[in-house]
Amino acid sequence: MNNLPDKTVERLSQYRRSLNNQLAKGKTHIFSHEIANLLHITPVQVRRDIMLIGYSGTLRKGYDIQDLVNLIGQIIDTDNGQNIAVIGMGNLGKAFIHYLYEKRTKLKIVAAFDVNPDKINKSYADVYCYHMDQLEEIIAKESIKIGIITTPPEAASELADRLRDAGLKGILNYTPKPLSEREGVYLEEYDMITSLEKVAYFVKNK
Amino acid sequence: MNNLPDKTVERLSQYRRSLNNQLAKGKTHIFSHEIANLLHITPVQVRRDIMLIGYSGTLRKGYDIQDLVNLIGQIIDTDNGQNIAVIGMGNLGKAFIHYLYEKRTKLKIVAAFDVNPDKINKSYADVYCYHMDQLEEIIAKESIKIGIITTPPEAASELADRLRDAGLKGILNYTPKPLSEREGVYLEEYDMITSLEKVAYFVKNK
Numbered sequence A, B: 001m002n003n004l005p006d007k008t009v010e011r012l013s014q015y016r017r018s019l020n021n022q023l024a025k026g027k028t029h030i031f032s033h034e035i036a037n038l039l040h041i042t043p044v045q046v047r048r049d050i051m052l053i054g055y056s057g058t059l060r061k062g063y064d065i066q067d068l069v070n071l072i073g074q075i076i077d078t079d080n081g082q083n084i085a086v087i088g089m090g091n092l093g094k095a096f097i098h099y100l101y102e103k104r105t106k107l108k109i110v111a112a113f114d115v116n117p118d119k120i121n122k123s124y125a126d127v128y129c130y131h132m133d134q135l136e137e138i139i140a141k142e143s144i145k146i147g148i149i150t151t152p153p154e155a156a157s158e159l160a161d162r163l164r165d166a167g168l169k170g171i172l173n174y175t176p177k178p179l180s181e182r183e184g185v186y187l188e189e190y191d192m193i194t195s196l197e198k199v200a201y202f203v204k205n206k
Helices: A006-024 A032-039 A043-052 A065-076 A091-100 A132-141 A153-165 A192-204 B006-024 B032-039 B043-052 B065-076 B091-100 B132-141 B153-165 B192-204
Strands: A082-087 A107-114 A122-124 A127-131 A144-149 A170-173 A186-189 B082-087 B107-114 B122-124 B127-131 B144-149 B170-173 B186-189
Touching (some): A006 A043, A006 A065, A006 B192, A032 A043, A065 B192, A082 A091, A091 A107, A091 B192, A107 A144, A107 B192, A127 A132, A132 A153, A144 A153, A170 B192, A192 B065, A192 B091, A192 B107, A192 B144, A192 B170, A192 B186, B006 B032, B082 B091, B082 B132, B107 B132, B107 B144, B127 B132, B132 B153, B144 B153, B153 B170
Parallel strands (some): A082 A144, A107 A127, B082 B107, B082 B144, B107 B127, B170 B186
Antiparallel strands (some): B122 B127
């Protein structure tokens, strides 16, 4: 199960989130059209994704929510966890650390980096912030495989090179500056303005 | 042009971001397969989206980048701008305000809200933070149509009701708590964990 399309993986993560929310409400089974409604996509899409991971529900009751949550976990989670670094301890970097703090997830932020003397050599929510000069050293020492870039945009490209050279396998670029792909590194980019422009478009036309 | 699919609008915003980046590099024309590469999607998808907004390039040179950027702007931007409120002045709320600060965009954050006495009645990057009790009053006074929810997750659902009742037409939910749709309000949700889980999946399988 290591060759799922990008967008399927993204939706599996979103399915799990919604399904856990339904479980918390006491629901045990769910139909594809209900999942589709929760995520504003088509039931066909939901059924196709779930078939792709080899699961099927029953016509009468739909999918067993707990089973589906477990299966998605087996597919997208890692057994031993993955160590993550946040580079750039501005509001967004702190928001990421705060978000994952005390969450039961296999994804663990183990280090942060910045150049601001007010931020380095102290901890934020149990994550220690190092000077950027120590990037390569700490990545090796902590076996970090994923980097979240939350620096000012002009620093992103050079930083991505350093992260690749230091052996990172995944980069999540949160700056508004699009990066080019680097051989051997999976790149995901998210720009906050995209979500906002989407809402604005539909509000304009309401 | 007011009935484009959700995902098309999202991609148009992403196309524009990448295209502006190409313009800045001095490029004037671009082929669909190049745009596809930049966004990790298929050329067919790019061509379908751009056909949908009634634009076409030439076989020899591809799309004129500046024309395409202008057209996307006409479709997704609003002429008079839209006023936005951020609710929840934690790291994420501040990150949003900071992000849009001094950007040339028609989307304008005009107010922030919180309940923490340390945050209210002061400005952050020119955005004034009010107490949550003033939510309805300020929304009416400032003609706010869009709300970004960056509160703790447990506050999101009740807050969404208040925003709808106050006349908002769009909600961007940035908490990990999925919301249900509210009549007359466009809902967009983004969970930071989704981007991270996606990277982690592909890193695991590298």
